[in-house]
Amino acid sequence: MKLGQEQIDAIFQKEQDEYIWELVHKFKKDSRLTLPEEDIDELFNRLKVTYQYLIELGFSKKILIETFLCAEATTPGYKDNPKLKAWIEKQNEIPENQFEDLLRIANSIQQEK
Numbered sequence: 820m821k822l823g824q825e826q827i828d829a830i831f832q833k834e835q836d837e838y839i840w841e842l843v844h845k846f847k848k849d850s851r852l853t854l855p856e857e858d859i860d861e862l863f864n865r866l867k868v869t870y871q872y873l874i875e876l877g878f879s880k881k882i883l884i885e886t887f888l889c890a891e892a893t894t895p896g897y898k899d900n901p902k903l904k905a906w907i908e909k910q911n912e913i914p915e916n917q918f919e920d921l922l923r924i925a926n927s928i929q930q931e932k
Contacts, residue, residue: 839866842885846892855895866891869898876907876914883918 843863846852854862869891870884878884891897898904906921907914 835870836867839863839870839888842866842888843892846889852889852893854892857895862892865895872898878915878918880915880919883915883922886922887918 840863843859843866846854846862847859866888869888873884873887878887887898903921907917909917
């Protein structure tokens with residue numbers, strides 16, 4: 820059986836949606852997180868757009884993707900923050916590495932306190 824590109828795309832889309840739904844429920848159940856009051860479908864759509872943004876930037880490390888999505892879940896518009904975008908999308912740098920560096924810096928600052 821040979822699948823066409825359209826069928827393959829549909830399978831990938833379904834897998835992506837299932838993954839994002841898993842994260843939505845994981846974030847909703849996590850009592851440490853404060854999520855904004857919004858419909859669950861709105862949260863799903865926001866995370867789906869953010870996930871697509873990360874994939875377009877070349878993110879591949881699951882832990883970094885989920886960390887970024889968690890930040891977007893708790894802080895709507897996180898991905899659109901101009902300072903964050905400027906750092907992550909810095910010319911001649913790898914966006915995923917930039918985000919990882921940002922997390923290291925934040926962690927270092929937290930440990931100093």
